[in-house]
Amino acid sequence: MVLIRQKTVQLSLALLASMVLLAPAQSNAQRLSRAVQNILDQAQGIEARFAQASDAEQQEAALTDMEKLIAECSNVRGCQVQSLTPVYRRMLQPKGQAEGVQANDDALDEGDEDEDPINFTGQSVPDSASADALLDERNKRFVQMVQFNPAVQEGIRRWLTDMRPALMESYVNYQYLRPHMAPAFQRAGLPEALLFGIMAKESNGKVHVSSRAGASGPLQFMPATGRRFGLGPDGTGFDTRFDARMSAEAAAAYLLERYAQLNGNIELSLAAYNGGEGRALRIYNQSGGRSFWDISVYNQFPGETRDYVPMVIAAAWLYLHPSEYGLRFPRTWGAGRVSQIQLKRATSINELTICLGNARGSNGYQRALRNLNPRYRINDPLPEGTTLTVTNTIASLYNRYCVTGKRAETTRQLMMSSVNGALVHGSTTPVGEVRVSELTPTAPSQAAPQRVSAPAASTAPARNRTQQRQQRTRTHRVARGETLNAIARRYQCSVQQLASANNIRAPRYAIQPGQTLRLTGCKK
Template sequence: MHLRFVAAVLLPLLVALSLPVHADEARRERGNGAAAESRRDQAAVAALQQRMSEAEQRYRDAMQAEDEDAAAKATTAALAEMKAVVEACGKQRGCQVEQMLATYERLLQDTPRFDDAATDDGGDPLDERDFTAADVPDSASAAALLSEEGQRFVKMVQFNPAVQAGIRRWLTDLRPQLMDSYENYRYMQHLMSPAFRRYGLPEALLFGILAKESNGKVHAGSRAGAVGPLQFMPATGRRFGLGDDGSGFDTRYDPRAAADAAAQYLQERLAELGNSIELALAGYNGGEGRALRVYQTTGGRSFWDIDVYSQFPAETKDYVPMVIAAAWLYLHPKEYGIHWPKVSVRPTTITLTQPASLYELTICLGNWGSRNGYLRPLRNLNPRWSPDVMLPAGTVLNVTTRIAWLYRFNCTHGKRLELAQQLVASNVQSALVRVGEPTPANGPSAGEATPAPAPVERKPARVRTYQVKRGDTLHGIARKLQCDLDDLAKANKLKKPKYAIKPGQTLKLEGCDA
């Protein structure tokens, strides 16, 4: 009876009492598993942090390489590793991507801005804030600027055979100029495009004008007196604040100031010419007075109307479609098989550690990462300085991070700098030698001293004279002695028309053959 009671009553109770014990053990086992998983995540995060730290150190060490090629290879590898770490961090539980990016930001802040080396495939390096930007073409910030801008431009212009002919020219005979224009513009884009955006004008229009006016050469000038990247005449420039800034520098050469003035000018023209880009461009090239007069007398008809078109000079008839064609290609490069040149344009500054001219810097920088070297970017970004002027140490120059990177390697010390200095200091006159009298075959040997020739004593030329006789006239003397009358009169200070002379007077016979 007692045993049956125990079995019937106590055993279920004991089982019930034992259940929480087993549940606690299960929870402890799950907790131990979670802790182990957490420890694995922490270890993985720590490994990623270690990789980022090592990549950062490799980047710093790369700056001590012997030349730009070795440094570029090492820094590119370090940047690629950083990208891989950030991508892995995004997939790893517990890894803070922001912290990894902060490490990269610290690298950029703590080291000189030499991070613009080219990648192995010739493209630009990883963007300093967005690692996905490595896959975005250079033209993304410009040519594809937004289909909205492209469509707006399409609606504002008429795409016709004249524009197509302009496109054909840009893609054939003028393709080198188109490529140069794009490359030059990209260096100045951060200076010029904000003005057009501010005034609601398509950036493509700015590029088209720049390409046609100057090919993006800041110091271009015309026979008519227009200068600068957007070719302002003196009077028009003054209307929009361009001209001598008080230091002798003409701000028509300044890309930022010129773009701002051009945007204001075009805004004025569009407002008075029915918002027609073609007529605004005609005014830009052929004179605003003519454009307004034609617009008003033809009732505001299109530039392509024969009665309008025929009233503009040949240069303007060519200018308008060529600008639109260049702008069109800027917005639609892929359709025409255009691959814009890769240009490393991130702006920064350098402070000269020693005197140098832009010519000297161009030589010592080399052309690593550029087809044509860096004279044009240096001049476009620093229009105030002539390329041959020696700038003092401490001068701050506007450059790109790639130029700054190359300056650090090649223009502060070493053989490249010495070579550049030697070449800039050279001149033709120092190459010329003065050769003495030839030595006879049986003359003194090389070891014998050749006596210096005695100086030849030159007798001063005797000035011929003539004593005036009674009845002489200057005209008669000139005829008799075969003299040029004007020379004879001038030599003796005789004035027209009388050429008064008197007997006994002595005349200097200049201009006479007899």
């Protein structure tokens, strides 16, 4: 009986002690939950304030408050930043899209939002995230078919050393182009990694690249080969070799044709892509179908082709196996989510580049805009209502920063600025300087004699006749890199006036270095 009482007393004491210890823990948990709930309540209030905002400044203030709240949440124990990201994404969506976002937040990948204010999670892409997804049957066959020999390993070394910046640039550009290019290779049963390798070696993913030999576009088609596969001038002044989707379709068709001729040999097909299909087929037939790496075959190709084949395979290999080499490709926020915008005011790709800004660790969106809209050059005037292909991220940034507000006005001012605005005509005093005589009082007797000028009216007719004569005869010789838009701003006239006076066709307004333009209707 005594033993039972002792155990009962011990159990009671233990229970009492546990209750004493549990009480502070419960109190702390309650305080934490209240702090988290307070943050969630503030988020709802900020979103409501954003929805009711009457102008861009009020929206900007609400977004700033939301960004601060997200930063606060990351420092509060138990507060999940992921619970706030749907609210922030809805606030960043263009009008007309936000209604459908709340019901489908999971459809948006992290990074579709503007990364400029804050890194939401602090997480980076896992080393092997892309490798597992890319190793489908097509890419597995590619890995099995190519020879991972010392020549390819040397190519990997080059890509990872002095050519690493080019590899990174190629990857970023390809992520924006991937939705337009990869489907062609997928339909043809070709490995996507091979597409990336060819593009990285040919152009680094820059769709407007042209070689001295005449090859053009992201996959560098020569004019004659391009015509065989449906590429070339389309009658509007645009060469479809610069179109990423069409060039990928042509490249897939070309490689399938080479595979059929060369018994599915990837190395020889790549040699044909670079060194000519006729030469590759002749060497293949004469050698009795030997491998590209057979010295009797290898030595018959020019040095450029002998370098090209292993470098393409090396780039493709790195695309599939980045983690094996400690390779971390850059993040490309929302690059794969294609969208479109209809311009709400006249602009240019250069102007959009400024107002869109850039995410951390990136060089901005100029290259993406050019690649996704190959018909336009960076300074081509884009009228209001023009439709551009963009990504969800760019569409959100455009509506937030490029239509109205402080950044939009600052960008406009920058686009209108030129060195001519800093020059002073008809004065010997540089801008911002003051003569000493203007600061020091002088006695009447010491004052410099004033020059008496003839009445202005007597010289006005002659001056007007001279100006009229100059306006009739003034011309401008186009320098390398100049655009019609820049020349119009320089001489203070409209692009349409210059185009009409010089028979230049819209919308590209193409001009050539050395061309002489009549400055009809220009003020300067």
